Amino acid sequence: xxxxxxxxxxxxxxxxxNYLKSLDGGAEYISSGAIARALxxxxxxxxxxxxxxxxxxxxxxxxxxxxxVAALEDYLGCNNKKNAxxxxxxxxxxxxxSYGGFxxxxxxxxxxxxxxxxxxxxxxxxKPVYDVSETKExxxxxxxxxxxxxxxATHAQEVADVLVGCGVKAILNFxxxxxKVPEDFNVRNIDLAANLAILSSLI
Amino acid sequence: xxxxxxxxxxxxxxxxxNYLKSLDGGAEYISSGAIARALxxxxxxxxxxxxxxxxxxxxxxxxxxxxxVAALEDYLGCNNKKNAxxxxxxxxxxxxxSYGGFxxxxxxxxxxxxxxxxxxxxxxxxKPVYDVSETKExxxxxxxxxxxxxxxATHAQEVADVLVGCGVKAILNFxxxxxKVPEDFNVRNIDLAANLAILSSLI
DNA sequence: TAGATTGTTAATCGATTAACAATC
DNA sequence: TAGATTGTTAATCGATTAACAATC
Numbered sequence: 001x002x003x004x005x006x007x008x009x010x011x012x013x014x015x016x017x018n019y020l021k022s023l024d025g026g027a028e029y030i031s032s033g034a035i036a037r038a039l040x041x042x043x044x045x046x047x048x049x050x051x052x053x054x055x056x057x058x059x060x061x062x063x064x065x066x067x068x069v070a071a072l073e074d075y076l077g078c079n080n081k082k083n084a085x086x087x088x089x090x091x092x093x094x095x096x097x098s099y100g101g102f103x104x105x106x107x108x109x110x111x112x113x114x115x116x117x118x119x120x121x122x123x124x125x126x127k128p129v130y131d132v133s134e135t136k137e138x139x140x141x142x143x144x145x146x147x148x149x150x151x152x153a154t155h156a157q158e159v160a161d162v163l164v165g166c167g168v169k170a171i172l173n174f175x176x177x178x179x180k181v182p183e184d185f186n187v188r189n190i191d192l193a194a195n196l197a198i199l200s201s202l203i
Numbered sequence: 204x205x206x207x208x209x210x211x212x213x214x215x216x217x218x219x220x221n222y223l224k225s226l227d228g229g230a231e232y233i234s235s236g237a238i239a240r241a242l243x244x245x246x247x248x249x250x251x252x253x254x255x256x257x258x259x260x261x262x263x264x265x266x267x268x269x270x271x272v273a274a275l276e277d278y279l280g281c282n283n284k285k286n287a288x289x290x291x292x293x294x295x296x297x298x299x300x301s302y303g304g305f306x307x308x309x310x311x312x313x314x315x316x317x318x319x320x321x322x323x324x325x326x327x328x329x330k331p332v333y334d335v336s337e338t339k340e341x342x343x344x345x346x347x348x349x350x351x352x353x354x355x356a357t358h359a360q361e362v363a364d365v366l367v368g369c370g371v372k373a374i375l376n377f378x379x380x381x382x383k384v385p386e387d388f389n390v391r392n393i394d395l396a397a398n399l400a401i402l403s404s405l406i
Numbered sequence: 407t408a409g410a411t412t413g414t415t416a417a418t419c420g421a422t423t424a425a426c427a428a429t430c
Numbered sequence: 431t432a433g434a435t436t437g438t439t440a441a442t443c444g445a446t447t448a449a450c451a452a453t454c
Binding site for chain 1: 210213214217218221222225241242243278279280281285287293294295297298299301302304305307308309310348349351356372373374375379380381389391393394395396397398399400401402403404405406
Binding site for chain 3: 209211212245247248251261262263264
């Protein structure tokens with residue numbers, strides 16, 4: 001639906017949102033220039049980005065902070081609850097299951113899936129761990145739309161294959177491997193080690 | 204030193220590296236076209252990217268796979284061991300302490316720093332947990348060059364302030380807040396919740 | 407009113423892609 | 431040789447920035 005917004009812009013919206021939320025209790029209005037200075041970016045870019053949302057600035061005044069937060073949250077779908085599941089309940093999966101930040105975006109982690117019999121049937125941070133071989137049934141029953149892949153690279157593609165076939169709409173992939181998925185299927189990759197390596201190569 | 208390579212290109216180098224490593228035991232040579240098809244990108248871009256490293260392709264043959272892997276590893280500093288430390292031994296910090304992927308890039312996680320007295324003095328995955336108030340001494344003693352911030356957003360800036368003053372050269376920041384650091388100091392931000400939210404907004 | 411700010415249109419910049427000569 | 435592939439130069443595309451009219 002929002003296929004027209006550049007991804008690079010979309011990625012900045014949460015940054016604005018975090019910043020504006022951090023101002024809670026501050027001034028009623030904030031200008032694009034003030035946001036730009038705080039975030040170290042150009043003010044025209046801020047206005048262009050915000051224009052993708054329903055936010056409306058007032059000339060000479062700026063944007064109503066509370067309204068702007070609401071517009072960003074609305075655009076990012078924070079008011080539109082979605083269920084997510086974690087695939088792979090290892091260290092990272094475990095951390096994500098107990099991470100509180102998703103709910104700010106209307107995302108609830110409802111379950112984990114793993115293949116370890118020791119973990120299956122238990123709960124982690126109050127979230128049930130199911131057998132990964134029951135992914136399809138579980139995803140359908142729970143209404144999972146977003147999947148997070150935290151399994152080893154060697155198993156990521158097979159998990160992804162199941163996921164694309166069972167109603168999941170997007171995958172956040174932590175496995176350092178390029179997943180083959182249909183053209184229109186959304187995947188974002190986060191390679192934790194590579195991110196640190198990139199920094200390392202710069203110093 | 205490599206300030207001339209576009210960050211966008213630098214970010215693709217680990218992707219090539221992962222792909223080429225996954226081909227272990229395969230053909231001796233690989234062409235930019237083959238890489239491009241596998242990774243779903245343009246072949247000229249692949250050649251341009253690889254040209255930043257010391258890799259040399261042979262006309263009509265392609266790149267020697269083993270040499271190419273070595274060139275990428277060399278460029279990314281994998282043979283140039285660096286120490287990293289985790290700040291904040293919560294769920295995510297814990298996961299990163301036991302994550303094995305960093306060593307592929309020559310990065311060793313040598314310690315964690317936390318403020319919880321229950322954690323200070325213990326070990327997590329064999330890595331000692333120090334008092335965050337002793338960051339400066341610890342970082343200097345251990346020769347830490349890279350820091351990973353996993354503390355809550357409310358404390359991230361104060362941790363960063365200490366880090367920039369004690370010889371750390373770059374920060375990987377998981378706290379959803381923009382860190383104020385000197386111009387030339389390298390920071391990469393990974394907002395886990397925002398990454399999932401971006402996907403969520405696309406569906 | 408004068409000045410500050412938005413929103414938009416035009417210009418610039420940088421990254422990607424296309425074209426192609428060189429090579430084996 | 432003919433054909434495949436690299437590496438480079440030129441063209442294109444998209445994102446950012448600059449300029450500026452509109453507004454209160």
